[in-house]
Amino acid sequence: MERVPVLKIGDILLVSIQIDMEDQVALQLQEDLAEKIVATGCHGVIIDISALDIVDSFVGRTLATIASVSRVLDAETVVVGMRPAVAITLVELGLSLPGIRTALNVELGIEMLARSRAESAPDEDEDEDDPAAVPAP
Amino acid sequence: MSEESRQIPVTTDQDVVRVRQLVRTVAVDAKLSLVDQTKLVTAASELARNTLVYGGGGTVEVSRVRNEIRAGIRIVFADQGPGIADLDLALTDGYTTGGGLGLGLSGARRLVDDFTIDTAPGEGTTISITKWCR
Ligand SMILES: Nc1ncnc2c1ncn2[C@@H]1O[C@H](COP(=O)(O)OP(=O)(O)O)[C@@H](O)[C@H]1O
Ligand SMILES: [Mg+2]
Numbered sequence: 001m002e003r004v005p006v007l008k009i010g011d012i013l014l015v016s017i018q019i020d021m022e023d024q025v026a027l028q029l030q031e032d033l034a035e036k037i038v039a040t041g042c043h044g045v046i047i048d049i050s051a052l053d054i055v056d057s058f059v060g061r062t063l064a065t066i067a068s069v070s071r072v073l074d075a076e077t078v079v080v081g082m083r084p085a086v087a088i089t090l091v092e093l094g095l096s097l098p099g100i101r102t103a104l105n106v107e108l109g110i111e112m113l114a115r116s117r118a119e120s121a122p123d124e125d126e127d128e129d130d131p132a133a134v135p136a137p
Numbered sequence: 138m139s140e141e142s143r144q145i146p147v148t149t150d151q152d153v154v155r156v157r158q159l160v161r162t163v164a165v166d167a168k169l170s171l172v173d174q175t176k177l178v179t180a181a182s183e184l185a186r187n188t189l190v191y192g193g194g195g196t197v198e199v200s201r202v203r204n205e206i207r208a209g210i211r212i213v214f215a216d217q218g219p220g221i222a223d224l225d226l227a228l229t230d231g232y233t234t235g236g237g238l239g240l241g242l243s244g245a246r247r248l249v250d251d252f253t254i255d256t257a258p259g260e261g262t263t264i265s266i267t268k269w270c271r
Contacts, residue, residue: 020157022150023186054157054175056182057238085175093179093244094230 004029006036012113013037013075014106016048026062033066037073044113045070048106050081060095067100076116078102080109142200147188147214156185156197160212163199167210169270176248177210177268183241184214184264190235192216192262202267209250209269217261224254 002025007014013036015029033045047063049055055063067077080103082090090097103109143163145155160181164174181197188195195216202211221227228246233239246252251267 020154022154024150053161054179054182056179056186057240057244058182058186061238083175085172088172089175089179089248092176092247093183094240094247095238095244 001025001028003032006032008036008040008042011042012044012046012110013040013042014046014048016051018051020052021059023058026059030062030066030069034069034073037070037075043075043117044110045075045077046106046109046113047077047079048081048109049079049086050083050105052086053083055082055086055090055095057093057095060090060093060097064097064100076101076113078109078112080104080106142198144196144198146194147185147197148194150189153182153185153189156199157182159197159199160210163201163210164268167201167208167270169210169268173268173271177212177266180245180248180266181212183245184212184266187241188214188216188262192218194218195261207269209267211265211267213263213265215261215263220258220260220262221254221256222258224256 001022002019004015004017004019004021004025013033015033037045047066063079070077078101082102101112103112143159145159146152147156157178160178161174164177169177185197188197193216195214195218198213200211202209226232228243229239230243231239245266249266250269252264254262254264256262
């Protein structure tokens, strides 16, 4: 079975999905990422899906689960690079990916992570406002 | 009338990937628009996974078709599994018996032009979808 690599770049974990994943490969990625978050203490995860020409409900659910698990492990996930046709199809499929933060590309994803880290960091304001987070349905 | 068709067995995760790849190739050949290719491959992925997971495996047949006015692609998913007792329920967004998102059947129906389903308890399930070239 193929495996999707998880790269540590600075304090961010970067996953670039370059293959058409079998379901088991997607589940393995979910596990590998959780372990890597704990092992590295990284607070940010970027998942680049620009090479994916479809996202079905299984992959969509996997992305949502990764985002939730990361959050529990004190890491923020941003999904980047979704193709326009994939976005249109996902919405029609009925999947709006609630709770997943997205950015157009890796660079903007890194900026987004840096910003939200800065907002939630040192002189901690007690208000938990996170304008970019989408509330769960 | 069917022009050319290819059938592949669906018994593993890897076969679901093969279905996606075959459908994509045929959709490109048929000159579907990029969005329509994406919709058709996504619908096929959902239904092939259902054939595998709920139908216990089966076959997927992809055909180029043509009627009086248009060309298109038809895909038939067939299994000899338990069938679906309550079709309306199964076609409801969010309904799942397998811990999924319950969007495969209902979502696939929205993504294609024609969607027909033939199923009964103990009789297996056959689903046919068609996407027409615009
Ligand atoms: N080929 C099939 N054979 C038997 N039952 C099926 C089949 N396809 C779908 N179903 C039933 O319909 C339900 C909804 O399917 P779907 O919309 O794809 O959602 P999910 O796959 O997330 O459960 C399934 O949970 C299952 O009970
Ligand atoms: Mg399904």
